[in-house]
Amino acid sequence: MPEYSPDEIMTVAAARRLHNGMVCFVGIGLPSAAANLARITHAPEVVLIYESGTIGAKPSVLPLSIGDGELAETADTVVSVPEIFRYWLQGGRVDIGFLGAAQIDRFGNINTTVIGGSYEKPRIRLPGAGGAPEIATAAKQVAIIMTQSRRNFVEKLDFVTSSGYSEGSNKTGGTQGRGPTTVITDLCIMNSDPTTNELTLTSLHPGVTAEQVLAATGWNLKVADKLEVTAEPSSAELAALRDLHARTTKAHGTTAIAG
Amino acid sequence: MVSLREAVADLVHDGDSVALEGFTHLIPFAAGHEVIRQRRRDLTLIRMTPDLIYDQMVGMGCASRLVFSWGGNPGVGSLHRFRDAIENGWPSPLEIEEHSHADMAARYQAGASGLPFAVTRGYVGSDLPRYNAKIRTITCPFTAENLTATPAINPDVTAIHAQKADRKGNVLIYGIIGIQKEAALAARKVIVTVEEIVDDLNAPMNSCVLPGWVISAVCVVPGGAHPSYAHGYYKRDNAFCMAWDGISKQRDTFLAWMNRHVLSTRDFAEYQRRIQSSPILISHA
Numbered sequence: 001m002p003e004y005s006p007d008e009i010m011t012v013a014a015a016r017r018l019h020n021g022m023v024c025f026v027g028i029g030l031p032s033a034a035a036n037l038a039r040i041t042h043a044p045e046v047v048l049i050y051e052s053g054t055i056g057a058k059p060s061v062l063p064l065s066i067g068d069g070e071l072a073e074t075a076d077t078v079v080s081v082p083e084i085f086r087y088w089l090q091g092g093r094v095d096i097g098f099l100g101a102a103q104i105d106r107f108g109n110i111n112t113t114v115i116g117g118s119y120e121k122p123r124i125r126l127p128g129a130g131g132a133p134e135i136a137t138a139a140k141q142v143a144i145i146m147t148q149s150r151r152n153f154v155e156k157l158d159f160v161t162s163s164g165y166s167e168g169s170n171k172t173g174g175t176q177g178r179g180p181t182t183v184i185t186d187l188c189i190m191n192s193d194p195t196t197n198e199l200t201l202t203s204l205h206p207g208v209t210a211e212q213v214l215a216a217t218g219w220n221l222k223v224a225d226k227l228e229v230t231a232e233p234s235s236a237e238l239a240a241l242r243d244l245h246a247r248t249t250k251a252h253g254t255t256a257i258a259g
Numbered sequence: 260m261v262s263l264r265e266a267v268a269d270l271v272h273d274g275d276s277v278a279l280e281g282f283t284h285l286i287p288f289a290a291g292h293e294v295i296r297q298r299r300r301d302l303t304l305i306r307m308t309p310d311l312i313y314d315q316m317v318g319m320g321c322a323s324r325l326v327f328s329w330g331g332n333p334g335v336g337s338l339h340r341f342r343d344a345i346e347n348g349w350p351s352p353l354e355i356e357e358h359s360h361a362d363m364a365a366r367y368q369a370g371a372s373g374l375p376f377a378v379t380r381g382y383v384g385s386d387l388p389r390y391n392a393k394i395r396t397i398t399c400p401f402t403a404e405n406l407t408a409t410p411a412i413n414p415d416v417t418a419i420h421a422q423k424a425d426r427k428g429n430v431l432i433y434g435i436i437g438i439q440k441e442a443a444l445a446a447r448k449v450i451v452t453v454e455e456i457v458d459d460l461n462a463p464m465n466s467c468v469l470p471g472w473v474i475s476a477v478c479v480v481p482g483g484a485h486p487s488y489a490h491g492y493y494k495r496d497n498a499f500c501m502a503w504d505g506i507s508k509q510r511d512t513f514l515a516w517m518n519r520h521v522l523s524t525r526d527f528a529e530y531q532r533r534i535q536s537s538p539i540l541i542s543h544a
Contacts, residue, residue, distance in 0.1 A: 028334065051360060052282055052435045064497050065333030067283025067435045069490050080467075081282050081307070081438045082368050085361035090380055109384070113357075119390050125345045127331030127338075129387060130308075134361040137383045163384020175383050252334070252497045 004233050006186035007147070009205050011037055011241060012233040014098070014145045014184040020045035022095045025135050028066045030145045031098035033244070034184075036062060041240050049088060051131040053079045061251040062244065085131065089138050092176055097139035099162070102126055103152050104144060106198050106219045108164025108180030110136070111157045119159060129161050136162035137175040141182075148185035154218040165197035188213045189230060193222065203228040260428065263452060263483075264526065266476035267293040270448045275415040276303040278367075278446065279312060282437025283333060284490060288312050289452050289483035289527040290418035295319045296521060305414055307363045307438060308333075311486065311503050314340040315521070317353060318513055324354045326412070328363045335500055339507040349510065357391055362409055367438050369411035370445025381407040417446035420484045421469075422491060423460060424453045428471030431460045434490030436467045443469055452480040454492050480527050485534070499534075 004012075014034035018024055020043050026035045036059065039046050048057045052067035056076030063071055072078045079088070088094065101110035112132060116123025136142055142164075146152065164180045179197070183190040189203040200222040201213055206229055214221055233241075261269075271277060271294055279287045291312040294302075303324040306313055310332060316322060318340030330341045344353040358366070365377035378397070388394040388407075397408040419439045421432045430451050432439055443449045451474050462468050471477070483489075486496035486503075506516045524530045 052284070052437065054435065063334075064495070064500070065283045067333075067437070069284070069434065069488055069494065072284075072434045072490065078435060080436050080440065081360065082364040082441060085364050090361065113386075119386075122346060125330075125337075125342045127329050128327065128357055129359040129385070130329035131360040133359045133382050133385045133387065134380070138380065160384065160386040166384060176380065 002233070002235050002238055004238055006205070008238060008241060009230065009233055010145065010147070010184055010186045012237045013189060013205070013230050014143060015041065015237070017096065017143050017182060017184075018043045018046045021047075023047045023049065023093060025049045025051070025089060025094045025097045025131075025139055027097075027099045027132065027135070028063070029100050031100055032062055033241070034145055035098050036244060037237070037241050040244065041237055049084065049094065051081070051084060053081055053084045055079065055084075055088065060247060062248040064252050085134060089131075089134055090176075092138070092140075094135070094139040095141070097135035097142040099132055099135060099142060099144050100146050101144060101152075101162075103154050103157050104146065104183065105154060105157050105164070106221070107166065108142070108144065108183065108192060108197075108199060109157055109160045110144060110162050110164065111159045113159040113161045115158050132162040136164070136180070138177060140177045142177065142180040143182045143184060144180050145184050148187050148213070148216045150216055150218045153216065165192065187216060190221075198222055200224050201227065203230045205230045206232055260456070260477045260479070263289060263293050263450075263478040263480055264297075266450050266478050267297055270450060270475055271297070271299055271416050273299055274301045275299075276305060278305040278412070278414040278417045278442050280306060280417065280419055280438050280442040281484065281487060282307060282435060283310075284435040284437065284488060285420045285432065285439070285484050286310070286312055286487035287418045287420040287452055287483065288485055288487060289420070289480040290450055291316055292521045292527060292530060294321060295517070296524075305412060307360055309341060310338065311500065314338040314503070314507055315517060317341055317344050318350065318507070319517055320350045322353060323351065324356065326356045326358070328358045328360045332500060332503060334497075335504050337504075339504070340513060343510070356393065357387060358394070358409065359385075359387070362394070362407070363412075364438055364441070366409050366412040367441035367445050370413045371441045374411055376408045376410050379407050379409075412445055414442070414446045416448045416450065417442045418450040418452070419443060420452045420480075420489070422453065422489055423455050423457050424451065424471075424477045425457055425460050428474055428477045429460060430469040430471070430474065430477065431462045432467045432469070440467055440469065444473060448475040449473060450476045450478065452478045452483040454481050454483070454489055455479065482531050483527055485531065
C-alpha cells in the first residue's frame with residue numbers, strides 16, 4: 001500500500017461519506033478538500049453547495065474563499081445569499097453538511113467563536129458563526145472534519161456556536177436534521193450513538209491505537225464494542241488528492257486548507 | 260454620477276450605520292478606503308464577512324460598533340486588527356453585535372421588505388442568543404412552533420461595488436451576487452462604485468439590476484474591489500490577502516501601510532499605482 005499522511009487519510013475517509021446524488025453544503029478548509037475529492041473520484045454526481053450561493057460547483061482547484069470566481073463559473077446556478085440559506089438550506093434540500101471547528105465536545109457541539117477568557121473579553125477571538133449554526137441544524141445530517149488533540153476535543157466548550165446534541169436528551173426543539181452523526185479526524189472516526197447521541201469511537205485509522213485516541217480526547221471517550229480499522233486510502237484516491245493540492249498550490253500559492 | 264470623494268463627503272457622516280457589502284466578490288474596497296481617508300468616526304459598521312476591508316476600517320478607528328456574522332481572512336486565518344480591537348480595545352473599544360450568516364441575510368431582506376423583523380429557524384442550541392439581546396424567540400401564530408426573530412437591518416448608507424452602470428445610473432451585478440441587492444434596498448442612501456459606464460447594460464432578463472432611481476450616487480472606480488475581484492474584469496488578489504496577514508499583525512506595520520497606501524493617496528487610482536509600484540515587501544508569516 002502507498003504511504004500516506006494522517007491528514008490524507010482524514011480527507012479520504014471524509015470524502016467517502018459522500019455519494020452520487022447527495023447534496024452537500026460545504027464549509028471552507030478541510031471539508032472543502034474532502035468534498036471535492038469525492039467529486040473527482042467516486043462521486044462525480046455529488047452536488048456541492050457553498051454559502052456564497054453556488055449550487056453544483058465543480059472547481060478544478062480548491063477555493064481559497066467560499067466565494068472564489070471558479071465556484072460561480074462551474075456551478076449549475078448561482079443564487080443570492082438569502083436564497084441559499086432560506087430555500088436551499090432551511091428549505092430542507094441539503095443531505096449533509098461538511099463542517100470544521102476549533103473545538104468540539106462529546107455531543108458534537110462545536111465552537112468557532114472564542115477561546116479562553118469570556119465572550120466579551122476573549123483570550124482568542126475566532127471568526128465566529130458564519131453559516132454553521134443553521135447548517136448544523138438544518139442539514140439532514142452533519143459530518144465534522146478536524147484534526148484531533150486534547151486542546152480541541154474538550155470536556156466543556158468555551159462557547160457553543162453551533163449545536164450538536166444536548167446531554168441526556170434528543171435534539172433540542174426546532175432542529176430539522178439528525179445532527180452530527182460523524183466526526184472524522186486524523187486519528188479515527190467517531191459516530192454518534194443512536195441512543196445516547198454521545199460520540200463513540202468506531203474506527204481507528206491503520207496504525208493508530210485506541211489509547212492514542214483516548215489520550216487525544218479531553219473527555220472519557222466511549223469506545224464501540226467492535227472497533228473497525230479505517231480502509232487505507234487507495235493509490236487512486238491519494239493521487240487525486242495530491243493532484244488537487246498541487247493544482248491548488250499552483251493557483252493560489254497556498255494549500256487553501258487554513259481556516 | 261459623482262466622484263467617490265464627493266459621494267462619501269455628502270452621504271456618510273460620523274455616527275452613521277454603514278453597510279459595505281459584497282460576499283467575497285465585489286467587496287467595495289474603494290468606498291471603504293475613502294471613508295478612512297475622510298476620517299469618519301463612531302460608525303456602526305455592518306457586514307456579514309468583515310474581512311480585510313473592515314480590518315482596515317476598524318484598525319484606523321472608524322468604528323465604535325460592528326455588526327457581523329464571520330470575521331476572518333478567508334483561507335488565510337485571523338483578522339489581526341479586528342482581534343486587537345475586541346481583545347485589547349485598540350485603537351478604541353469596539354462593541355460587537357454578532358449573528359449567523361442565515362440571520363444577517365434574513366435581516367437585510369426584512370429591511371428591504373419594509374418589515375420590522377426577520378424570522379428564521381436560526382441558532383437552535385447555540386450560545387449566541389445568550390450574548391445578543393437582539394436574537395429573540397417568537398411563537399408561530401399558526402403552528403405554535405418556536406422560531407427566531409431578529410430586527411431588520413436598515414443602514415443609513417449601503418455601499419457596494421458592481422461591474423457596470425449605464426448612463427442613467429442603472430447598475431448590473433453578476434457572478435456571486437451575495438447580499439448586495441437586499442443591503443442596497445434596505446438602506447436610506449446607496450453608493451455604488453462600478454468598473455465602467457456603458458451605453459447599454461445588455462442585461463439578460465432576470466439579471467440582478469439595481470435601477471438608478473434607488474441609488475444615491477454612482478461612482479466610476481475601475482479596480483474598486485481590489486484585492487477582492489470583479490467577475491469578468493479581474494481576479495482576486497490572493498497574494499495580497501495572504502500578505503495582509505503579515506502587514507496587519509503588528510500595529511506599527513499596519514499604520515505605516517495604511518498611511519502610505521490610503522491616507523497619503525488622493526484616491527483609489529493613486530492607491531493602485533502605489534500597490535503596483537511597491538510590491539508587497541512583508542512576506543506572509
